[in-house]
Amino acid sequence: MHTVKCGFAALTLSLLLSGCAPHQQAAAPETAQQKLTEQTVFAVNWMQQSGEISALSYQAFNTAETAFTQAKARPGLKKAVVVDLDETMIDNSAYAGWQIKHHQPFTDATWSKWNQAREAKALPGAVEFSHYVLEHGGRIFYVSNRAQADYTATVDNLKALGFADVSPQTVLLKPTGGSSNKVERFAAVEKQGYDIVVYVGDNLNDFSGETYHKLNTQRRDFVNRHQExxxxxxxxxxxxxxxxxxxxxxxxxxxxxxxxxxxxREERIDAWDGK
Structure with missing residues (x-):
């Protein structure tokens, strides 16, 4: 009888304790914003970890050197190269990594904070290419849609990485209150007596205003028409x-x-039906 009473008392105490214990909170459902950010994980893994991205970067700048050497400027004009900055000459994937780790969307404020940190790295072959252009009679113009408020930080970052000819004449950021369409800045380069013989970028908008804010069908059409x-x-x-x-x-x-x-994003996936 003593054993039964002890067992009953232990069971009662266990039930009381379990009833008083705080309930474990269920995990909050994933928000759409978190899902958008997490969908970039594999892309950022590739950008930071693969050897292929370095190979493609070297390949791009080797090709750009050849293209620049073979290009002929129009009579009376000097040869120029226009390059984008972000994900073209410099690597900002650490900012994307921060977004993923902290479930944060892109904002102008956090992007500016990243720029001000001056921690972007040079992409493989980019610094060498900037010097190649300068040493072979050309001039390189860095045309970026970074904000004017980040101009000093951007210049500091580029100079610390060793890029050539970084100056107020060559670093052309988005005008305050102006458009992110780069065509006016391309025209400003040409007005200085240059013929832009090579463009380097990661976005079709880095080459032409024809693709600016256009649907991908139109962007692909631009590529097909200019394939040569x-x-x-x-x-x-x-x-x-x-x-x-x-x-x-x-x-x-x-x-x-x-x-x-x-x-x-989900609707734009072209998928096999599995049959």
Whole structure:
């Protein structure tokens, strides 16, 4: 009888304790914004870990050197090269890594904070290419859509990495209150007496205004119509993490909410039916 009473008391105490214990909170459901950010994980893994991205970068700049050497400027003009900065000459994947780790979307404020940190790295072959152009009679212009507020930090970062000819004349950021369409800045380079013989970028907008904020069907059409110029005048570096191609998946893509973006991304997958 004593054993039964002890067992009953122990069971009662266990039930009381379990009833008083705090309930374990269920994990919060994943938000659409978190899903959007996490969908970039594999792309950023590739950008930071693969040997292939270094190979493609060297390949791009080797090709750009050849293209620059073989190009002939129009009579009376000097040869120039226009390059983008982000994911073309410098690597910002650590910012994308921060977004993933902290489930944060892109914002102008955090992007500026990253720029101000001056921690971007040079892509393989980029620094050497900038010196090649200068040493072979050309001039390189860094045309970027970074904000004017980040100009000093951007110049500091480029100079610390060893890029050639970094100056107020060659670093052309997005005008305050102006457009991110680069065509006006391309024209400003030409007005200085230069013929832009090579463009280097990770976005079709780095080459022409024809693709600016256009759907991907139109962007692909631009590529098809100018196929002979890729590798000769237009040099593309890989960037699977972000770009105008994302907005090109649907009209007004960047104006829809996060749930809408997730839906568009899923709808744009061309999938085998498994049969």
């Amino acid at each position: 110029e890729f590798g000769r005048k237009y040099i593309v570096l890989p960037n699977p993490s972000y770009g105008d191609w994302e907005g090109g998946m649907a009209q007004d893509y960047f104006k829809v909410n996060d749930e809408g973006k997730v839906k568009i």
